[in-house]
Amino acid sequence: MILLKNKKIDSLKKLKDSIQTAIELEHATIPPYLTAMFSLANTKNTKIAGLIHSVVIEEMLHLTIACNLLNAIDGSPVLNEKGFVPTYPGPLPGGVESGLTVPIAKFSKSLVKDVFMVIEEPEHPIDIKISSNKLLANSDLKSQLEQRVSELEAKDNLTIGEYYEYITLLLEIYEIVAKLKGETIFCGAMSKQVVNPNWFPESELFAITDLETAKRAIEIIVDQGEGSTTDPFVEADIDGDTANEPAHYYRFGEIYAGKELIKDSSSEVGYSYGGDEIPFYANEVPNMTENPKMSDYSVNSLAYLNSKLFNYNYTNLLNSLHETFNGQPDKLSNAMGSMYALRLYALKLMALPDPNNPGFVAGPSYEYVVSQDLSESEKFSLEVAQE
Amino acid sequence: MSYLQTPRLTFSGRFQSDVSTVNNDPNHFNNATFQSSYQDFQDGKNANGWWNPTGTGNFRLIDLKIQSVTYLDGTSTKDPKKDPIIGMNIMDTDSRVAGKMVDLDSQQQMVSEIWGLIVRIGKGDSTYVKGDYEVAAFTNIWFNRSLDKKADSAAAATYQSQIKNLEWDIENVGSRYLKELMQTSKDSLSIQFTVDRYNGDHTSPEFTLGRMVGTIGPVFDEEPVHHIQGRQLFPSVSSVNYAMAIVDEKLSQVVLNFSNSLQFGIAPQAPIDIIDTEGKPETIATAQVGIIENANMTLAINTGTKENPNYVYLGAVNYNEPGWYEKDSGICTFDLSKENLELVQKNPLVILDYSTSQTNSLGLKQSATPMLEERKNYVVADTYVFRMNPEDTAHVKFYATEFGKPLANKSIVVNYDTANLLQGADNPTLGVPLSALIFTPAVKTDENGVAYMELNAADPGNPREFIDGQLYALNYSLEGSFFVDCNPINFISIMVFDKVAKDVIENPKWSDLQPTMQQYSNLYPIMSRGVFKLSNQEVVDKHAEILKFVFGKEVSDPNYMPVTRDLSRDKQQMILNYLEGIINDKQMNEAVAAK
Structure with a gap:
C-alpha cells in the first residue's frame, strides 16, 4: 500500500x-x-x-x-x-x-x-x-x-x-x-x-x-x-x-x-x-536492463539514438498533454498519437542489445528532454559521426 | 522571391528518416506470394524486407543549428554576439508525433514527400517562430554525390517548400534578423534543404540519420512554392549537379545555390605536425571527407555564343573555404557592377573551370571549360506529385522563364512518359490505360509566365491487380524545345486510385476490406506487430473507434493512417463505413443489454 x-x-x-x-x-x-x-x-x-x-x-x-x-x-x-x-x-x-x-x-x-x-x-x-x-x-x-x-x-x-x-x-x-x-x-x-x-x-x-x-x-x-x-x-x-x-x-x-x-x-x-x-x-519476455537511462549509453550507439528519440517523443507527449489541459482540449488527439508512437520507440529499444550488459536489451527511460539542448553536450562533428 | 532573397539564414545538422522498406519491392504488395521473411532485415544476398523493415515513416530534424544570417541590406554575420539567433536551432514538433516521409508508390520512389512536419526556430524549449511545412517532394537527386559512400548513402537530393500558418514570439529574443524576417514575410517562409550521406546500415549507431544543410528566407507573392523562379544552371560535366541562382537587383548581386552541386569524398587536407612514438616531431599527410572538386570554379556571364563564348568573370566559387558547406549551406553571392547587372539580364550565366598557366613565349594562357551552363528558357511544374481518385480534377501550375524573368505567351507541350518510373521486368505495367488520366496536351503562359494544365482522372480498373490504382507520368517542354531543356528530374508523377463499387462502399463486409488490411499488415510490420494487426478482424473490430479516428483524419495530419498515404478515397470510405457499422452494432448491443 x-x-x-x-x-x-x-x-x-x-x-x-x-x-x-x-x-x-x-x-x-x-x-x-x-x-x-x-x-x-x-x-x-x-x-x-x-x-x-x-x-x-x-x-x-x-x-x-x-x-x-x-x-x-x-x-x-x-x-x-x-x-x-x-x-x-x-x-x-x-x-x-x-x-x-x-x-x-x-x-x-x-x-x-x-x-x-x-x-x-x-x-x-x-x-x-x-x-x-x-x-x-x-x-x-x-x-x-x-x-x-x-x-x-x-x-x-x-x-x-x-x-x-x-x-x-x-x-x-x-x-x-x-x-x-x-x-x-x-x-x-x-x-x-x-x-x-x-x-x-x-x-x-x-x-x-x-x-x-x-x-x-x-x-x-x-x-x-x-x-x-x-x-x-x-x-x-x-x-x-x-x-x-x-x-x-x-x-x-x-x-x-x-x-x-x-x-x-x-x-x-x-x-x-x-x-x-x-x-x-x-x-x-525480452531481458531488459532495469531502470535504463539515456546517459547509460555511449553517444555513439544505436541504443542512445533510440533512447533519445523515445525521450523526445515522451517529452512531446507531456507537452501536448500540457497544452490539452491548459485550454486546448482538442490537443488530446495529438497526445494519443504520441502514445502510440511511444510504443513503437519502446519496441525498437527492446529489440536492441544493451551495449553495457551482455545478454540484456535496452529499454525506455522516460526522461523529460529539452529538445535540442541535448546536442550541446554531444558536440561531435557531422563528419566524425558519419565515419 | 524565395530563400535566396534577404533576409535569409543558413542552418546545418542532421535529419532522421525512418522510412519502412518492405514496400520498396512492388511484388511485396502481392498478398498471395508474400513471405514472412519479407518482414526481416536484409541478410547478405537475401533482400528480405530490405534495409529497414521496421521503419515507422518518421521524419525528424535533429541537431540543426543556425550558422549564418544575411540581413535585408545584404550584410551578413556568423557571430552569436552580433545576432543571438546564431547557434539557435531549427527543430520539428515539440508536442505531437513526428512528420512522415512517404513514397508516392512502390514504382515511383524518386519523389519521396514529407508530410505533417512542423518547423520551429528556437532554442531549448523556447520557440520563437513556428509553422507547418507544406508537403513537398524531393528533386535533383543524384546518386554519385558522395564518392566515399555506396548506394543510398552516396546520394543527395533537395527539398524546397514553404512554412505556413506562422506563429511569432520574437519580442524578447533581441535578434535583428528575426525582426527583419517578420517584417518582410510574416505569413509564410521559404525553406530549402539538401539531404545526403544517409545511413542505412541498421547495425550502425547512425542508422536512419543523414546530413542536412539548408536555407530559410522570405516568401513573396506569385512565386513558385517548390522551385526558384530564377536562373537555372545545368551540368555540362558528370561531376556536378543542377544549381540555381537569382539576380537580386536591389542588392545588385547574383545569389547562387550550389548546395547540391559538388561531390564529396575523401579529400586531401593540409598536412599536420605530430610527435611520433619515438618522441620525434613529424609532418604527416591527412585526408578527410570534404568536397573533392579540384577545379577553379568561376561564375561568369557569357555575352558571346555557346560556340564562340565571351566570358565576363564575376568571381570564384570559394568551395574550399572552411565551413563553406556547413556554415554557408553552399550559398554564394557575387556582387555585380552596374554594367554587369545589365549584362546578366540578357545573357546566360555559366560556371567555368577556369585556369591560367604560364606559356614559354606568349605569357598567360587562359583555359575555361564550362561545368554548368544556364538554359535561357526554362519551364517547371511547381507541384509535380499528385494523388487522384476517379472523377477528380487537379491543376498543374507551370512557371516559364527566360533568364529568370516570366516568359509570357509561350506554349507548353505535355506528353505521357513513364520512362523514369520503376518498371522492372517482373513489375506491373505502368501508365495504362491512358483513358484513366486525361490532360490538356498544350497550354499557354499568361503575362506572369504561368500556365495551368488540367488533369482529369477516371477509374483505371485495377490494371496492377495487387497494387491499387495506376501510376502515370508526364513530361513537358516549351514548344520547340525538349524535355531535357527543362530538367527531366521534374517530370510529373500522378497516382490514380481504383474505384470501388458503390454498394460495396456503402455496405462493406470484412471480406471486402481483408485484402487491403492484409497488405498493410504485411508491408508495415512495425504497425502490425507493435500496435494493431490489421489483418485480424477481431483486432480491427475491437479497436473500431480508434481506427475510425485515425483512418478518418486529414491526410495532412501526422497521425493519419495509413502513414504511406496510399489508400484510395473509395477504400478509405469503405473502411470507415465498415468501422461505423461495428461501432453501431456495439452501441445497439449495449442498448439491448441495458434493457
Whole structure:
C-alpha cells in the first residue's frame, strides 16, 4: 500500500497544489505499467498485456480527471517540466520516503506482486460517497466534514484513497464557505474541461463544473483503483458495453495468481482466483536492463539514438498533454498519437542489445528532454559521426 | 522571391528518416506470394524486407543549428554576439508525433514527400517562430554525390517548400534578423534543404540519420512554392549537379545555390605536425571527407555564343573555404557592377573551370571549360506529385522563364512518359490505360509566365491487380524545345486510385476490406506487430473507434493512417463505413443489454 505524506491543506492554494500532486501521482504509475506492457508485445502473453493495458488506460483517465478537477477550480495543471517526471527507481510523487521504490522494468510476476499490487493496494473501507441531498450547505454538514478532516489530519501518512478523500472534503468545505458568500470555487473556464468521447466514454470522463461532478469524478478514480471493501468488481464501460471488471489491485492479483477472478460462494469472502487461466510465458519476455537511462549509453550507439528519440517523443507527449489541459482540449488527439508512437520507440529499444550488459536489451527511460539542448553536450562533428 | 532573397539564414545538422522498406519491392504488395521473411532485415544476398523493415515513416530534424544570417541590406554575420539567433536551432514538433516521409508508390520512389512536419526556430524549449511545412517532394537527386559512400548513402537530393500558418514570439529574443524576417514575410517562409550521406546500415549507431544543410528566407507573392523562379544552371560535366541562382537587383548581386552541386569524398587536407612514438616531431599527410572538386570554379556571364563564348568573370566559387558547406549551406553571392547587372539580364550565366598557366613565349594562357551552363528558357511544374481518385480534377501550375524573368505567351507541350518510373521486368505495367488520366496536351503562359494544365482522372480498373490504382507520368517542354531543356528530374508523377463499387462502399463486409488490411499488415510490420494487426478482424473490430479516428483524419495530419498515404478515397470510405457499422452494432448491443 502506498502511503502519502500528509501535508495540511489550509488554503485553496494548497488544495490546488495537492491536486497537482495527484496529477503527478497518476502520471507516475504510467511509465512502469507501460514498460511492463511493452515488454509483452509480440509474445504469447496477450492476456496479461491486455489486463495491464486496461489499467494503463484507466490511469490515463485518472490523470485527465485530475486535470479537469484542477481546472474546474481555476488552477493550472503543469505537465511540461522536468520535475513532473519522477526519477525511476524512486518513490511515487507525494509518497513517504521510506515507502515503495518503483522501477522501470520488464514484466515479471514479482514486479506485479511487489510493486504494482502495492501501488494499487486498498486499505480501509473508505466511502467517500455522500448522497446528493446532503449537498445543501449547512453548518451541521460543515462541522461533520471538519470532524473527518481533523481525523485525517491527525494521521502521519495517508493512503491514496484517504488522500482523495481529504481533497474531496476540502473541496466540499471550501464550496460551502464560498456558497455562503454567494460564490463558488468551481469558477474555472468550461473551455478548459477535457471531454472526449473518442478516447473515453462520457460516463467516465465528463466536465467538472460543480461539487457534484467533482465528487463523481474522484469517485471514479478511487473506485477503479481500489474497488470497494466488499466487492472487488467495479462497473466499467468496456468498448461501449457496461460490464464489471476487477479494480486495479485485483486485476494485478489475477495476473499474479495466473487465473481470473470469479464469484465463488465456496470462498469465505465470496470471490476467488479460480477462473480461466492467465498464462505467463516468461522466456518470451525480452531481458531488459532495469531502470535504463539515456546517459547509460555511449553517444555513439544505436541504443542512445533510440533512447533519445523515445525521450523526445515522451517529452512531446507531456507537452501536448500540457497544452490539452491548459485550454486546448482538442490537443488530446495529438497526445494519443504520441502514445502510440511511444510504443513503437519502446519496441525498437527492446529489440536492441544493451551495449553495457551482455545478454540484456535496452529499454525506455522516460526522461523529460529539452529538445535540442541535448546536442550541446554531444558536440561531435557531422563528419566524425558519419565515419 | 524565395530563400535566396534577404533576409535569409543558413542552418546545418542532421535529419532522421525512418522510412519502412518492405514496400520498396512492388511484388511485396502481392498478398498471395508474400513471405514472412519479407518482414526481416536484409541478410547478405537475401533482400528480405530490405534495409529497414521496421521503419515507422518518421521524419525528424535533429541537431540543426543556425550558422549564418544575411540581413535585408545584404550584410551578413556568423557571430552569436552580433545576432543571438546564431547557434539557435531549427527543430520539428515539440508536442505531437513526428512528420512522415512517404513514397508516392512502390514504382515511383524518386519523389519521396514529407508530410505533417512542423518547423520551429528556437532554442531549448523556447520557440520563437513556428509553422507547418507544406508537403513537398524531393528533386535533383543524384546518386554519385558522395564518392566515399555506396548506394543510398552516396546520394543527395533537395527539398524546397514553404512554412505556413506562422506563429511569432520574437519580442524578447533581441535578434535583428528575426525582426527583419517578420517584417518582410510574416505569413509564410521559404525553406530549402539538401539531404545526403544517409545511413542505412541498421547495425550502425547512425542508422536512419543523414546530413542536412539548408536555407530559410522570405516568401513573396506569385512565386513558385517548390522551385526558384530564377536562373537555372545545368551540368555540362558528370561531376556536378543542377544549381540555381537569382539576380537580386536591389542588392545588385547574383545569389547562387550550389548546395547540391559538388561531390564529396575523401579529400586531401593540409598536412599536420605530430610527435611520433619515438618522441620525434613529424609532418604527416591527412585526408578527410570534404568536397573533392579540384577545379577553379568561376561564375561568369557569357555575352558571346555557346560556340564562340565571351566570358565576363564575376568571381570564384570559394568551395574550399572552411565551413563553406556547413556554415554557408553552399550559398554564394557575387556582387555585380552596374554594367554587369545589365549584362546578366540578357545573357546566360555559366560556371567555368577556369585556369591560367604560364606559356614559354606568349605569357598567360587562359583555359575555361564550362561545368554548368544556364538554359535561357526554362519551364517547371511547381507541384509535380499528385494523388487522384476517379472523377477528380487537379491543376498543374507551370512557371516559364527566360533568364529568370516570366516568359509570357509561350506554349507548353505535355506528353505521357513513364520512362523514369520503376518498371522492372517482373513489375506491373505502368501508365495504362491512358483513358484513366486525361490532360490538356498544350497550354499557354499568361503575362506572369504561368500556365495551368488540367488533369482529369477516371477509374483505371485495377490494371496492377495487387497494387491499387495506376501510376502515370508526364513530361513537358516549351514548344520547340525538349524535355531535357527543362530538367527531366521534374517530370510529373500522378497516382490514380481504383474505384470501388458503390454498394460495396456503402455496405462493406470484412471480406471486402481483408485484402487491403492484409497488405498493410504485411508491408508495415512495425504497425502490425507493435500496435494493431490489421489483418485480424477481431483486432480491427475491437479497436473500431480508434481506427475510425485515425483512418478518418486529414491526410495532412501526422497521425493519419495509413502513414504511406496510399489508400484510395473509395477504400478509405469503405473502411470507415465498415468501422461505423461495428461501432453501431456495439452501441445497439449495449442498448439491448441495458434493457
